[in-house]
Amino acid sequence: MKTTWDIFCTVVDNYGDIGVTWRLARQLAGEHDLAVRLWVDDLQAFVRLCPEADSQAERQRRQGVEVRHWPATWPGAEPAQVVVGAFACQLPQAYVEAMGKQATPPLWLNLDYLSAEDWVDGCHGLPSPQANGLRKFFFFPGFTDKTGGLLREAALLPRCQAFRQAPDERAKFLAGLGVHPAAGARLISLFAYENPQLGNWLDVLAKGAHPSHLLVPQGRILGDLGHWLGEADLPVGALHRRGALTVQVLPFVSQDDYDRLLWSCDFNAVRGEDSFVRAQWAGVPMLWHIYIQEENAHWEKLEAFLTLYRHGLSAAAGQALTDLWRAWNMDRPMGQAWQALQPHWDELREHARQWQATQAARPDLATRLVQFYRNSL
Template structure:
């Protein structure tokens, strides 16, 4: 959102819960929900059907010498994983290994636990509006899969989001983020897309956290509407 608009809705205790989770509660939570703790770089893949999931896992396995953990919740993207990984029986509770990459298929989690899964990961692939907002509040680098429209208007909306969230990101980091986001939405990953993105991970992570703090400082939408309506009424009565 922009400074002249209402801010995102947010639970009053969300950031305190996030801090507690990151600093002390993540191990207990993972045990309670039967989720393996991440080893190395960790990704959440939550999306619609996407042919590029096979390309992404192949790129990770071929270009990454250190461990990578992927969490794939049950849902529409799991259907694509079964097809493009040639593993039709893949289901919640299963583990898939390719090179240094370990993929864990998770059951669909309640909203509060989904937030904690976001907080557990380093990079978030999310879909639609609801999980996008949760990714913004998580303060992690994200790749957004927008729901496509027949008139192709979704590309303008996608770029508007990227531009709004850019902040002071330097051009090389922003271009890497934008390219991977576009590739993921086109369902075709160019060989260098992931590598360019991960080379800028540190600066993208810093920018995502800065964006979270900026959003947290805005007046949330309902209060902003009340304030704006009051100010306009005052102008008319003076």
């Protein structure tokens, strides 16, 4: 009999939570031969990532995973052997009570947010005592051997390498999105939250000596993009040219196609957690728009990652990268920071490849979750 896993996901206001849990559920089922149920409270958000899914189905099977709607009134279900509550979501009380009645209580894991902060190493894997006696533990994704690692399917990097070694595949994929970049143009993807510094960055790209083609999937940044272009509406396929810059709006694509988009680009601006990790696996220079928290608490997470990521860069390249990320996240002049980054482009490309290889040498998140369960038996 396959070990049963329940993963609970509450969609808050973006796609990072469902993006992470959907990738994890597919990998646990496909690579580890587990019986996985993914409980989602917002199927509309799920359909954006899995277009073949049915937003009205209470139960459906997609890519080896049983996807269940998690309604306000709990429908009842026997608890799995392993229960994963993603990002501190609150499990249904009736489900928790049922967990306590099992002959062998399930292993309960609180899958937390990704962070490079020092304290994560010490908190990963610690127990969280429950009054009802259930076994609950903190599980932190991360970038060191003392954490739970990063999501990475076994075939991800080989697929990326094969894609890049077949230029026709890249051209075919881009053409399928209606993208036909000019010869020699630098391809940049942009997936971000609202940002007042966007126009400042685009001004510099438009005046640059090197042609750039900016690909913008549908999302929250379109309002700022429209303001810079002087366009109230930016439908999918919209194409605008200003100086050396071409701007093109793309549809909100599936997860697999988003990976291909990242692989196709020379630079990726990403947001949140899911696309942030996928950009690291793409192995090219990137820019992270971190999720904003009250009292700028997110800046500590940003600085912690920069401290880790810039290790191995020259002092000048590391400072230029840091200045760019701070400008994007702290409302500072973006154009000036972008120009200062250009002399270090080749070094940043090589560093991105080395970072990818370093992280890929560690066990992935799904593998570490499974091993944690086996060690608990």
